[in-house]
Amino acid sequence: MKKTIVKFTPLISLLILLVFVLYKIIFSSFEYPRQCGAVNPNKMSSRVPIYPYATSLTPDNAKSRSAEYIVDKNLATFAYPNQTKMGYLVDLINLYPIRMVEAVWKDYGIQDIYITQWVIDGCNEHGQWVILGQGGFPNSQITTLKFDPILLSQIRVRATGPNNAVLYELQFE
Numbered sequence: 309m310k311k312t313i314v315k316f317t318p319l320i321s322l323l324i325l326l327v328f329v330l331y332k333i334i335f336s337s338f339e340y341p342r343q344c345g346a347v348n349p350n351k352m353s354s355r356v357p358i359y360p361y362a363t364s365l366t367p368d369n370a371k372s373r374s375a376e377y378i379v380d381k382n383l384a385t386f387a388y389p390n391q392t393k394m395g396y397l398v399d400l401i402n403l404y405p406i407r408m409v410e411a412v413w414k415d416y417g418i419q420d421i422y423i424t425q426w427v428i429d430g431c432n433e434h435g436q437w438v439i440l441g442q443g444g445f446p447n448s449q450i451t452t453l454k455f456d457p458i459l460l461s462q463i464r465v466r467a468t469g470p471n472n473a474v475l476y477e478l479q480f481e
């Protein structure tokens with residue numbers, strides 16, 4: 309009896325290994341590759357202050373109005389890429405529960421010669437972009453998006469229009 313168990317042990321080990329390999333292959337086929345954010349971002353409480361870092365996703369043709377101005381907490385300063393496509397990425401570095409995002413366009417949001425399409429999305433805990441809001445001409449100085457809290461590590465705002473659009477601030481909480 310003891311001999312039989314010893315004989316089957318390598319086979320059982322092999323079977324366990326085979327099942328594990330098959331499981332990994334099948335499981336990985338249901339996983340989507342990470343599109344955004346850090347590989348293992350930390351989950352932070354909403355009480356922890358955020359120090360966001362903004363970068364331009366389009367060639368920054370207006371060097372003096374660079375991305376940092378959209379997160380300087382100053383509604384008088386703005387960024388613009390000096391071209392008809394605007395794209396800014398705000399990196400929160402870690403995951404924070406976010407329930408509101410606000411794009412401050414000021415006058416560039418109430419004249420339809422600047423922005424005719426916009427989309428704001430966020431990078432969730434699975435490293436996937438999720439659309440938080442989108443639309444055409446904002447027809448408002450401020451576009452406010454409110455939703456159930458979602459863990460985000462990055463927020464992205466993109467806008468296009470016939471003329472150079474300007475973004476004064478991307479606020480969130």
Ligand SMILES: [Ca+2]
Nearest residue numbers: 377382385476
């Ligand atoms: Ca600003």
